[in-house]
Amino acid sequence: MAAIDLRSDTVAMPSPEMRRAMVEAPLGDDVFGDDPTANRLMEVAADRMGKAAATFVPSGTMGNLIGIAVNARSGEELIADADSHAFYYETAGAAAVCGVQIRPVATEAGVMSAEQLLDAVRPRDDPHQPLTAAVTFENTHNRHGGIVWPLEALRSAGDAAHAQGLRVHLDGARIFNAAVALGVPASEIAACADTVTFCLSKGLACPVGSIFCGSEEAIEEAKRWRKRLGGGMRQVGVLAAAGLIALDHMVDRLAEDHANARTLAEALSELPGVSCDLARVQTNLVYFDLDSMPAPAFTDECAKRGLLSDWIGPRRMRFVTHYGIDTEDVQSALKICEEVLSA
Numbered sequence: 001m002a003a004i005d006l007r008s009d010t011v012a013m014p015s016p017e018m019r020r021a022m023v024e025a026p027l028g029d030d031v032f033g034d035d036p037t038a039n040r041l042m043e044v045a046a047d048r049m050g051k052a053a054a055t056f057v058p059s060g061t062m063g064n065l066i067g068i069a070v071n072a073r074s075g076e077e078l079i080a081d082a083d084s085h086a087f088y089y090e091t092a093g094a095a096a097v098c099g100v101q102i103r104p105v106a107t108e109a110g111v112m113s114a115e116q117l118l119d120a121v122r123p124r125d126d127p128h129q130p131l132t133a134a135v136t137f138e139n140t141h142n143r144h145g146g147i148v149w150p151l152e153a154l155r156s157a158g159d160a161a162h163a164q165g166l167r168v169h170l171d172g173a174r175i176f177n178a179a180v181a182l183g184v185p186a187s188e189i190a191a192c193a194d195t196v197t198f199c200l201s202k203g204l205a206c207p208v209g210s211i212f213c214g215s216e217e218a219i220e221e222a223k224r225w226r227k228r229l230g231g232g233m234r235q236v237g238v239l240a241a242a243g244l245i246a247l248d249h250m251v252d253r254l255a256e257d258h259a260n261a262r263t264l265a266e267a268l269s270e271l272p273g274v275s276c277d278l279a280r281v282q283t284n285l286v287y288f289d290l291d292s293m294p295a296p297a298f299t300d301e302c303a304k305r306g307l308l309s310d311w312i313g314p315r316r317m318r319f320v321t322h323y324g325i326d327t328e329d330v331q332s333a334l335k336i337c338e339e340v341l342s343a
């Protein structure tokens with residue numbers, strides 16, 4: 001029997017329709033701007049984000065790095081949530097590659113208030129301090145449990161940043177999860193930002209790729225950075241073809257992943273020795289804590305029984321629902337958890 005893989009939405013496999021489209025896609029050299037399938041995806045993606053232009057990048061990490069590079073200069077500072085992916089998981093790329101210092105701001109649930117943001121902006125008249133160039137927001141917020149920023153909070157933080165002359169990058173790796181949860185077009189969420197990255201290879205189930213969107217000028221600069229980073233790919237239409245299918249057919253179904261995550265979270269929170277903050281389970285991520293056994297041991301025991309998962313801290317676990325996980329898998333996963341916890 002195949003394992004139930006709840007480690008991440010990145011493990012989602014492309015649909016049969018994607019695979020067919022990948023085989024049949026008309027292709028060209030995308031670094032020359034000649035790939036018709038990639039060009040079509042860029043038009044559709046930019047339009048979905050309400051931006052003028054877009055470019056295909058191999059990963060969300062590269063998209064965020066380019067977002068930092070085009071919005072801040074070497075020696076400047078960028079404000080980010082202390083638990084953001086850009087600060088926590090992107091191997092200090094901002095510092096190592098762009099010479100940009102990240103100023104981490106601890107927030108309650110990944111939602112930075114305008115006040116917190118303003119407190120972190122450096123005074124412009126003090127030569128001892130770096131200049132603050134930009135801020136990045138993450139929506140949905142991974143380490144804060146896949147929470148969705150309320151639109152009002154996002155607008156207010158974005159407006160506060162712009163009023164200070166800062167540029168705003170949105171790490172929208174899972175922006176479509178946020179859009180589906182809120183019932184609004186993704187462009188409404190991206191409106192707070194000058195540039196946005198979203199991932200095709202997470203809940204949208206594509207094999208590879210992310211899209212970086214912004215103004216024509218931002219994309220021109222992004223393409224130079226992409227080349228510098230080794231991310232200029234050639235017949236990338238092979239991947240873009242899957243992206244086009246994803247934007248047409250894989251967005252609305254994210255609601256199923258959210259419902260499955262909810263079922264998991266509610267049942268887990270009933271198990272002895274498990275605490276799960278249900279208020280934070282708003283999309284496809286389920287974080288929970290174990291009182292009765294260490295998370296690595298729980299992960300190992302689940303794996304022996306065919307449930308793959310990810311431990312995040314000594315007692316902290318994460319389950320992620322995605323395309324390929326159905327309601328039956330959710331029930332089987334819950335049975336395994338119950339068995340492991342009562343062993």
Ligand SMILES: Cc1ncc(COP(=O)(O)O)c(C=O)c1O
Pocket residue numbers: 058059060061062064085086138140141142171173174199201210
């Ligand atoms: C919020 C967020 N941003 C960015 C990324 C990076 O994406 P990638 O794995 O494609 O580099 C991830 C990956 O999990 C993520 O969760």
